[in-house]
Amino acid sequence: MATYTSSEKQGLGSAFFDALGTFYRRRWLLGYFIHRQVTRAYRRSYLGLAWAVLGPLVWVFFLALIFSHVIGIKDRAVEGDPTLNFGLYLYCGLLPFLTFSEALNKGLNSIRSNSGLVQKVVFPTEILPFTNAIASMVDKVFGFGALLVMLLLFGRTLHPTLLYMPVIVVLQMIFILGLTYIMAVLGTFLPDVGEVMRPVIRGMFFVTPILWPPDRLPDSLSWIEDYNPLAYLVNAYRDLILDGTMPGALSTLYFTLFSVALFIVGFALFIRLKPRFADHL
Amino acid sequence: MTPAISLKGIGKKYRITSSKSLRLREILSFGKKQHSQDFWALQDIDLEIEQGSTLGILGRNGAGKSTMLQIISGVLQPTTGTVEVNGRLIAIFGLGSGFNPEFTGRENAMMNGLILGIDRHEMLERFEEIEAFADIGDFMDHPVKTYSSGMKSRLGFAVAVNVEPNILVIDEALSAGDASFKKKALQRMYDLRDSGTTVLFVSHSMGMVNRFCTEAVLLNRGHMIARGTPDEVLGEYRSVLEKSQSKKDAKNAERDQKLDYAIAHEDEDDMPDPPKGKGKRGQRRPTGEAEVLDIKLLDEDQQPAGRVPSGSNLTVRVRARYAQAVDGSAFGAVLRDRSGTLLFATSTDMEEPPLGARAEGEIVTVNFAFGAPFRPGHYGVEATVSGDAGRLLGRTGEPATFEVVAQERLAGDVIQPPTRVEVYDHEELGPAT
Numbered sequence: 146m147a148t149y150t151s152s153e154k155q156g157l158g159s160a161f162f163d164a165l166g167t168f169y170r171r172r173w174l175l176g177y178f179i180h181r182q183v184t185r186a187y188r189r190s191y192l193g194l195a196w197a198v199l200g201p202l203v204w205v206f207f208l209a210l211i212f213s214h215v216i217g218i219k220d221r222a223v224e225g226d227p228t229l230n231f232g233l234y235l236y237c238g239l240l241p242f243l244t245f246s247e248a249l250n251k252g253l254n255s256i257r258s259n260s261g262l263v264q265k266v267v268f269p270t271e272i273l274p275f276t277n278a279i280a281s282m283v284d285k286v287f288g289f290g291a292l293l294v295m296l297l298l299f300g301r302t303l304h305p306t307l308l309y310m311p312v313i314v315v316l317q318m319i320f321i322l323g324l325t326y327i328m329a330v331l332g333t334f335l336p337d338v339g340e341v342m343r344p345v346i347r348g349m350f351f352v353t354p355i356l357w358p359p360d361r362l363p364d365s366l367s368w369i370e371d372y373n374p375l376a377y378l379v380n381a382y383r384d385l386i387l388d389g390t391m392p393g394a395l396s397t398l399y400f401t402l403f404s405v406a407l408f409i410v411g412f413a414l415f416i417r418l419k420p421r422f423a424d425h426l
Numbered sequence: 427m428t429p430a431i432s433l434k435g436i437g438k439k440y441r442i443t444s445s446k447s448l449r450l451r452e453i454l455s456f457g458k459k460q461h462s463q464d465f466w467a468l469q470d471i472d473l474e475i476e477q478g479s480t481l482g483i484l485g486r487n488g489a490g491k492s493t494m495l496q497i498i499s500g501v502l503q504p505t506t507g508t509v510e511v512n513g514r515l516i517a518i519f520g521l522g523s524g525f526n527p528e529f530t531g532r533e534n535a536m537m538n539g540l541i542l543g544i545d546r547h548e549m550l551e552r553f554e555e556i557e558a559f560a561d562i563g564d565f566m567d568h569p570v571k572t573y574s575s576g577m578k579s580r581l582g583f584a585v586a587v588n589v590e591p592n593i594l595v596i597d598e599a600l601s602a603g604d605a606s607f608k609k610k611a612l613q614r615m616y617d618l619r620d621s622g623t624t625v626l627f628v629s630h631s632m633g634m635v636n637r638f639c640t641e642a643v644l645l646n647r648g649h650m651i652a653r654g655t656p657d658e659v660l661g662e663y664r665s666v667l668e669k670s671q672s673k674k675d676a677k678n679a680e681r682d683q684k685l686d687y688a689i690a691h692e693d694e695d696d697m698p699d700p701p702k703g704k705g706k707r708g709q710r711r712p713t714g715e716a717e718v719l720d721i722k723l724l725d726e727d728q729q730p731a732g733r734v735p736s737g738s739n740l741t742v743r744v745r746a747r748y749a750q751a752v753d754g755s756a757f758g759a760v761l762r763d764r765s766g767t768l769l770f771a772t773s774t775d776m777e778e779p780p781l782g783a784r785a786e787g788e789i790v791t792v793n794f795a796f797g798a799p800f801r802p803g804h805y806g807v808e809a810t811v812s813g814d815a816g817r818l819l820g821r822t823g824e825p826a827t828f829e830v831v832a833q834e835r836l837a838g839d840v841i842q843p844p845t846r847v848e849v850y851d852h853e854e855l856g857p858a859t
Contacts, residue, residue, distance in 0.1 A: 177536065177540060185528055269502060
């Protein structure tokens with residue numbers, strides 16, 4: 146904040162780590178921003194933050210009820226487990242998907258929707274996509290809590306593999322952050338990307354094994370699952386939460402490498418182009 | 427001493443295309459077709475601003491004032507040149523714009539401080555000060571959506587000026603807020619100035635710039651065309667304004683000139699005691715084409731009076747002689763209270779009938795009659811005669827003074843307007859928000 150000179154042309158590398166340092170230096174700002182994002186939706190309501198759990202709870206309850214008692218997919222052999230409730234199975238896949246689609250949508254608008262901050266204040270803009278991504282992750286943690294409640298309610302055992310969930314969530318966070326930064330840049334410079342992404346997100350819903358179990362996939366189409374990072378997340382969620390098994394080591398390694406690469410590329414792109422944001426709003 | 431701000435060869439270029447699809451066609455043609463134009467919002471700006479000086483930035487709309495402030499504050503990157511800033515810089519472009527309506531004033535104030543780059547501990551320490559300055563009472567703990575726009579800017583301004591910036595950049599930020607807050611805000615700006623804060627200040631109020639700033643620059647179409655004392659630069663500014671005005675027809679020009687005058691003097695009455703002494707109002711000299719012979723105050727019986735009861739009807743009678751023939755002119759009357767606060771102004775141009783062409787030596791008398799719901803006290807009235815193209819032909823040397831005496835049941839500071847009171851037994855009307 147103190148002294149700056151515009152002529153200091155920083156190398157991309159040092160700018161990159163400098164920006165990472167901002168997250169620590171402006172941690173309070175970050176905290177308030179995330180808090181604001183998470184609570185904003187529930188501010189007007191009487192129950193407030195309780196809705197963050199109640200909302201998903203009601204939803205997952207209906208999913209479980211409808212699919213088991215109305216549509217009658219109850220006890221159907223999904224992935225060879227005859228006791229599995231399809232509603233819970235579906236919700237388990239929806240959680241990572243919703244984080245993904247929210248991150249994409251919010252990321253696209255993260256600079257535009259804060260034009261006041263970008264154009265009027267000297268502001269570390271890298272905070273904006275970051276808080277967006279974290280806020281939707283936090284929101285899904287409440288959803289995860291609701292899922293646990295429903296698992297208990299439906300009399301399912303809580304597997305010890307649940308303890309590995311934080312690892313998956315951290316990997317997911319890196320993936321989501323990378324995606325959000327790329328989207329933030331694209332959405333700012335190319336408004337048309339927003340229109341492109343809408344059908345893409347819808348397509349991802351059907352291409353990812355959320356509605357259908359992955360073992361139904363014919364071998365000729367297995368690449369749909371193999372090269373889909375979202376499919377890895379959905380499967381990992383189900384493995385850890387519903388089945389009590391560990392996700393494959395190799396696929397975890399691939400996903401980790403992919404996510405880290407995505408983050409580095411996305412963040413570097415963002416840092417490189419952020420001085421020009423104010424001109425493009 | 428190192429300058430607070432140093433600009434070297436600053437330029438800012440924008441590429442302007444009328445539509446995105448045209449721009450796409452240009453990109454796809456690989457440079458064969460040109461649909462866009464380069465527009466330099468700023469060019470070749472060299473400027474060093476010493477620590478502790480207050481710089482007024484003048485210029486017409488689109489002259490590049492805001493762009494310059496945005497480049498100085500680091501929001502925009504210059505296309506050419508370098509900026510060097512030494513010290514904590516706080517920029518106010520529109521107050522309270524970062525506020526979120528669902529959150530309380532307290533939460534938003536904290537957010538705003540953090541956004542401006544102030545440490546959380548520092549904010550917590552200064553919170554009382556900020557709260558006292560904003561002076562919005564219990565609303566501090568209510569959501570900002572319940573605030574009036576004035577309250578929002580009070581809070582925004584309170585945060586920005588109470589964190590002791592070394593450099594304060596203000597872009598037309600004082601236009602919102604009521605007179606008492608404006609006064610407080612200005613007082614605070616004087617305090618900051620006197621404590622050595624460098625202030626950069628964009629305003630269209632010539633009076634403000636003249637009184638507040640130690641120096642001024644004038645921007646015109648992206649170039650800095652004058653720099654110097656506020657007096658000198660204001661002179662240049664007026665000639666720039668006049669040049670653009672002389673192109674318009676006489677009728678409009680006269681109205682423009684009146685409006686310009688009103689705009690330029692808009693906030694000068696909200697000043698705390700002007701430090702440069704009274705009487706320096708940036709008044710223009712009359713051309714002498716007309717002479718105000720006398721100005722009289724008449725009571726309800728059309729008798730000259732020095733004392734009138736509050737709430738009665740007054741007539742201001744202005745008599746003037748034309749020293750030269752004119753095509754069109756207007757008489758105006760301006761009422762001020764003892765401290766110089768403008769109470770109201772009127773003119774034949776605003777009220778009709780028009781005066782029309784007048785021959786040399788002709789004497790005209792105009793009566794301005796109005797109700798005077800003023801508080802008891804001393805008041806002054808001045809008269810002006812203005813001509814076409816906005817020239818000031820003549821004015822009273824000294825204002826005529828009169829006294830308003832009490833009638834009854836008066837409380838308040840300045841005026842006693844006609845008032846009607848309604849009482850409702852039930853909460854029929856919602857609380858004002």
